[in-house]
Amino acid sequence: MNDITIQALGQSGFLLSSKTGRFLFDPYLSNIVAEKYGADFERLIPTPLKPEMIKNIDAIFITHIHDDHCDVKTLSGLLKTNPHLKIYAPEICLPTLLEAGFSKDQIAVAVESEAEVKKDVKVRSVPAAHLQIERSNAGSLNCVGYILEIDGVVFYHSGDTMPHDEISQALPKSIDLAFLPINERNFFRDKRGIIGNLTLREALTWVEELGIKKWIPMHWDMFKLNSVFPEELNFLAKKMDVENKIQWLTCGQVMALEVKNR
């Protein structure tokens, strides 16, 4: 038996570590969004770790091109300490990854068929509807979620998404732990050019529909314009009698997931 630990890095960023390897989803450890788009997008929470401090990373999984998910500063920092790491991302992210310093042979375009990341670690991409599911002319997804299997434990990181039947159909029957974004889309966010994600009710209902065992709410803590209070979700979850499926992780916090004999 060995455990997999999950550390929240804020926004949609997570670090997964096990004896098998160390993996990152969408690390956002700079302030590049405020630098590009103004003070409204200052971080609400300090960076829990400097990218250069994160060692022994095997692979990073990037869901889409937006700066709070595909952050050139964070990625170049990570590359300094982990020069051989592999990065998976939609094809549209390629220029940003090259700018961050990745070589072409380190980059794997996110594909919908299963690939081996390393021994006992498998990944495949699923569509993300941000707002719609978009593909390039060649059929490559612009925004993805990932199914990552580590030592038989199945994780689903949805990226930025709405609920969508095409996604539901692409997901495995059994998901041990999901990461889902809860900053609902709404009129005022649209007006500010912010594409929101699942509403709280959509998240709770989708988790039930998909039979997800446990989930971590994400994309609620980084920007004032885009924030959600945990109490809001907890209140609804209690009313809907699904509160035991929620696992809150605040930025920097670590949880351990037991890996039973599978």
Ligand SMILES: [Zn+2]
């Ligand atoms: Zn986002």
